Amino acid sequence: MATPFSDHQILESIASDADVMHTILDLSAQRKKLNLSLVLNIVVLYTKNTIFNIGVGLYYLAELQVLGLFELIKSDLEKLIKETESVCLIRNRRGGVFATKCCFLADQLDILAERHYNLRAIVDEMTELFKIQSLSMSMVYYLSAMGTIYFTFCSIWYNNTGFDSSLWGFLLIALSIAFLIADNSISPNLGFLIQDQVREINEKLSERTLFSQELDPRLETVFENYKLQLACNPIEYNICGLFKVERDRIIGMINSAIMSSILLVQWELK
Template sequence: MADLVKWCLYIVYYYGRFTGLVNFEIDLKTGRTRVTKWATIYAAFVQIILFTILFYHTLGIRFITSMWVKANLLHEYVFMIMSVLRILCVLMALISRWFMRRRFVRLFNSFRRLFQSNPEAIQYCRMGIAAKCLCSKATEILQVTIALVIVKKYLTIHLVLGIWSVVSLTAIINLIITQYYIAIANIRGSYMLLNKELRLILSETQSLIPNRRGVFVTKCCHLADRLDIIARTQSELQDLTDRLSKTYEVQIFWMAISYYLNSVGSIYIMFSFGKYKNMVEDWPLSVVVLGVAYFLFFYFDNWINMYGVFELSDLHAEMLILMEQRTVLLPCLDNRLEAAFDSFGLSLARNPFKLRFFGVFEANRSTLLPWANSLIINSLFLIQYDMQNF
């Protein structure tokens, strides 16, 4: 499994370089990063070519009309708005990468140091990383397969370039989210190790025997030193999480808009396939099967993303619960250990753990319900408008 995670990380890096998302070089043997002229020129060239082809196909309508001959005007508007806004969202996300390239390099170096100081943390998140990479690649493969099957009668070099550009756009979106997920997973694994160590400290503290004074004081000092290391590591992890959120906040903002608009449009399009059967009557059964598989992988991928963020918040909440257990410890602990518990508890209370973006939006379960509610309402609005006017 460790080798599988290593290959997943390699694929994410090389795929990022190939699509132009990663605009700096990483030495995979040493982990050192370099901003080189070749990496800059290649990334800029690939992105310019990609968006030139995308805007040409989207605004030229040729690729769209070949797939939507039997669609009504609302379908064309929805598809056009989805396509243009999806392109603009990815474009803004990539522009932010150029302006913050140095910050991304420093952030990667911080995560490299975190991994080197705590390599066993990866074992707690390897399944999530492997599943995330598998789902991302599956959605891309299914998307290109569906497109090729639908337009195989009209397949030309011009159309192949259009499909390539759309799939490349999906790949960039998946890569941005995958990079963020891997970073969160690394922090999550480190938190799991801290909670495991904190449980051991609490258990050993409860088993102390105050009557043996010399041994008692020595053990208390040793436990206090270990608790100080946990407190320092937790503070560093929280600071790293804040830096990660601030570095990715522009990209996460645009990716959230892209996911939201495409989800609304996709729900309406699926409704249309049921209402206007003539739209898909020429499609083979394999397209339906592949389409179902695509949506299953797509929404499972979204669930993995949300689970990773929510679990990190849960792990911090678990740490707070563990620290509350200190109230049932021996009433006569050594002053050094008492001070370590007090300092750590005060630090946790003074710096609450929150995944914020732009200092306002917070990623937690309470924000998920309004988002889902808005998604359903706007999808129903499109469906209602279609039923009333077409």
């Protein structure tokens, strides 16, 4: 299993490779007009992108750790559900064994709920701390997708880049698009994975309704409180309070970038 550090290196490598591909494409497209001033401008732009990618990498690493902690909560909850199911099979409930085990399980479930609440608070703090970076990421990803499609068309349509008949040129463009897609999908998808983990935790809590017998009132109350906590405090991501980050909205942004690129291509053909 990949460690958070190795996954962080993968993200930085993909983001760096995407910027390298864009830099090479820019230099190749402007090679006939290449001068010291243009090279310095591209180097400065690449440096800014590198600094931006460091911030994105830190956000990704923090989310990766949160995802791992939610995975641990889900694993501990699965074990607790199995223990609770075995306690339900105890027939003699008048003795102290049943009450003691239920109290112990209730305490353990309270601890899990507290861990979940603390992680939820961390996610809120991360969203607030990186809200400017999140807005920048959305704008950069949107404009990069639109610009890459438009640049690909211009590289094939015109002869000044040399990519229209070069196998290496087509390969370079394909690699640039591949790295762009990977760079744009890793970070948002990690937030969706965290939401999926929370959804699975909620489903695990619902399994206690399938038990053959009732639980101790205190344990039942803790289960209900945990589910109520999940219902009242769902994990949501938003961009500076402007809109929520959802899968449907990401697809809409992709469609918008493609449509904008098509408009640019149509304007170029006139």
